[in-house]
Amino acid sequence: xxxxxxxxxxxxxxxxxxxxxEFGDALTTLLEDMLESMHAEEGVGIAANQVGVKRRLAWVCxxxxxxxxxxxxxxxEKSEPIELEEGCLSVPDEREKVRRFRxxxxxxxxxxxxxxxxxxEGRVAHVLQHEIDHLYGxxxxxxxxxxxxxxxxxxxxxxxxxxxxxxxxxxxxSHDHGSKAxxxxxxx
Numbered sequence: 001x002x003x004x005x006x007x008x009x010x011x012x013x014x015x016x017x018x019x020x021x022e023f024g025d026a027l028t029t030l031l032e033d034m035l036e037s038m039h040a041e042e043g044v045g046i047a048a049n050q051v052g053v054k055r056r057l058a059w060v061c062x063x064x065x066x067x068x069x070x071x072x073x074x075x076x077e078k079s080e081p082i083e084l085e086e087g088c089l090s091v092p093d094e095r096e097k098v099r100r101f102r103x104x105x106x107x108x109x110x111x112x113x114x115x116x117x118x119x120x121e122g123r124v125a126h127v128l129q130h131e132i133d134h135l136y137g138x139x140x141x142x143x144x145x146x147x148x149x150x151x152x153x154x155x156x157x158x159x160x161x162x163x164x165x166x167x168x169x170x171x172x173x174s175h176d177h178g179s180k181a182x183x184x185x186x187x188x
Contacts, residue, residue, distance in 0.1 A: 001033045002040045003051040007160055008090045008139045009153055012049050016137045017056040020071050023113040027057075031069050031111055035059055038067070043089050045127040047134035050090050058131035062124045073108035073132050076117070084126055088140050092159070094152050098143045100129050 006012055020027065030053060038046040038059055047058040061067040080102035087095040104125045107117050120128055130140060141149045 001036065003033050003037045005037065005041060005089050006050055006052050007092070008088070008141065008156055010090075012052060012054060013090055013134070013139050014137050015049075015054070017047075017049050017054050017135045019056050020109070023109075023111060027071075028111055030055070031057065031059070035067060038089075041089050044123075045131045046089060047131050049134060049137075056135045058135060060124065060127045060131060062127075069111060070106070070108040070128070070131065071110065073106050073128070073135065075104050075106055075129070075132060077105040078129075079103045086126070086130060086140055088130070090134075090139060091141060091152065091156060094141070094155070096140070096144055096148065096152075098140050100126055104128055106132070 008014075030048065034046050034048060034051055034057075037051055038044075038061070044061040045059060048055040056073070057069060057071040058073070059067050059069055078101035081099060082102045083097045083099050085095055085097050086100075087093075102125060103119070103121045105117065105119045106128055107115065109115055118128075133140065133142075141152050144152070
């Protein structure tokens with residue numbers, strides 16, 4: 001089932017999520033719904049709080065492989081700072097440069113509760129950092145200057161007001177939603 005995306009500055013996006021402690025059918029259903037939602041929005045990653053669920057799990061989509069889930073992830077190591085452009089499903093039509101790391105080592109669990117470690121570079125490392133930030137209550141705009149963040153916040157509140165006033169299937173003429181251009185290619 002495709003779940004609606006939560007838009008910043010919704011408070012659920014600014015609070016850390018709760019660790020997953022129960023592994024079973026409900027978790028599997030949530031993961032599958034999130035994957036379907038990510039694909040519907042042409043995303044390359046999605047965190048549970050982006051669909052309104054305060055649980056510590058996300059999906060990451062590598063360029064050259066199938067998407068994989070990360071549950072209760074933590075970054076163990078990071079190296080080689082780099083500034084990269086990114087956007088977010090929860091902040092449509094906005095793209096900005098953010099300081100990340102070219103290489104990260106992450107520990108996480110899968111849907112069975114099994115632990116894994118992964119050393120990732122490039123785009124996968126970028127998406128991992130973006131999604132893990134979400135799970136700890138940090139939307140990418142928090143890495144921007146107060147001025148830039150304030151301008152984006154105003155645009156997002158205007159978009160949310162427009163959507164609340166109109167049918168969600170309606171296209172806001174001030175945004176090019178038809179092209180899916182609001183969906184970033186680096187992380188969500």
